[in-house]
Amino acid sequence: MAILLLHDDELGWSASQFNATWPQTPWSAFRVPSPVGRRFSVASRGGAPAVDLQLGRTSRPCTSQCAKFGRHDHLRWQSEPGVLGKGVLQLPAGRRDVDLLGYHERVRGRWSWPALGGWVFGFANDPAGTGDGPPPAAVVFTLIQPRDGQDTVNGSVMLWREGRLVRHFPRRGLEVVVHDVLDRDQVVLVPPLARSLGTGPTAGVPRRLVIVARMGRDRLVLDFTARTAARIANPCELGIRPFSVHETLGTCRVDGLVSGNRFDFAAQGIVEFAGGAGTEGDRTPFDRCDTAGTGAGGGT
Template identity: 55%
Template sequence: MLERRWLHYAFLSVDGRLGLVANLAWLGSPQDGSEGTQRSTSILLIHRDGSGWEAGQFNTSTRTPPWSAFTRPHPHGQDGSFSLAAVSEAVAARLLLRRTGHPCTSQCAQFADGHFLRWQSEPGVLASGSWRFRDETFDEVAAVGYHERVRGRWGWPELGGWVFGFANQPVRTAAEQTRGPGHAVVFTLIQPPEPANAATASVMLWRSGRLLRHFPRRRVSVAVQGELDERHIRMVPELARLLGTPPMVTIPRRLVITAAAGDDRLRLDFRCESAARVVIPAETANTPFSVHEVIGAVAVEGVVSGRSVAFRTRGIVEFAGGSSDD
């Protein structure tokens, strides 16, 4: 069981043309304390409307140390540089990031025998800069997104799977592009196979950068409809195809998350459009683990603290789980 540390980033351009997902990971020594070699990996994925996903391998070049509100806190309104590029430069991003909100409290899931996962989210991160997709560079792209850190010790089969997503209210005017989205929503669903009560979930709503409402697991329900056509799913990195990677559970075409407590209610309706399947080696099993980064339209509606919440935008959802030979 390895110690894991992640920094996760996801952005969607204001004009709806581009989407970005990046993950920086560090793997530590075994839990028994024996000497081990720490390894670091990084991957960058970019989606272009009409062209699908493009990704690097797990050796993306990263500016060190990477920008993060968690490792090097930055005051609001202060830009920080963030740069990633595939070795081939098929995808690259050179951005200035700015915080407009505050993170949620740290959440933790315990499962299996001593495995645990701890994460903390911060939506409403503004980005500006250049993006490269294949042979074309897009300059002065304005985007809004999400940042997360993950810590823990776990194995992929023991983790089982998760569903995660976020949606920021559209940022269009010059003032909004300075102060950030009026509302932002993040949800999580983690589904370890054991013990029986290990599954956990949450839905969180930010208003003007402040966490306003946290709906816990027993107040959250999830429903899916249909299947995303395999023509809209691309496996990455490209070398994964050479390993005879078995299929994963299908991705739904529609995902609906509902949260309700007292007079407060919130509903997120995701329409999945395009997915990149990131194949990750499982250190403690023969079959790999997969993370699908899925982009699509999302509608958010509800009433929280006596005020209505309603907007339509584009969001990113992650579906993760183990592969199967079935």
């Protein structure tokens, strides 16, 4: 199953159905030993939306992280910011030439709903770079929330400088706060066929997410405010209830003091919340996240 999801500031969200065409061997920064660009082409069966990009890496990935939960489940993931994309987007309203700065991750393991519970991740690249090299700074945040057992909650905040990972804040050094929820009119259900799953009302999607990371004298603050979200409703592998992945777009402000050096930047960021597919009332993806399967993803 493959879904292509695009957002345009003027046109809003557009998505393929569950059967987007994609390369037999998907592009992955982890399979590319050099920054040489590779073609990445994914399209809706109807022709739009579609992307045809040359993707290239500018940064080094983090070390693989692993979380074990449930009886036999585990999850491993690696993150890499500063992915460059140059090419063409085919939107329902027409073609657009783009230069993009994004992120890529690889997720492996064995997990299922409802044991995993859900996840939250976000990233922001400092846009002040030259356009052909790594961003001056980049931040990635991850949090995994298994349904049972607080001791299995895992996550991290990672900081890159000029393409190199310079600080990894572990879960024990993180504080996570959400405030308010995004207006439901700003949350779009995709793909178009998602309504055929009998998807119930979504749980609230956090509008503001603040993460504070500390380790020794080092400190990093991410303050993300969402302005819009796409709710991807997926069929569940282990039952008839769908599960949701919310892709939220907004402004991320980053402020930090690392190794005695202070820095800050503001950028457009993406935060992904998995969960909230059912009718849990006022629960948010931080309270109950429903997910199944395996995958890899990224954003630009």
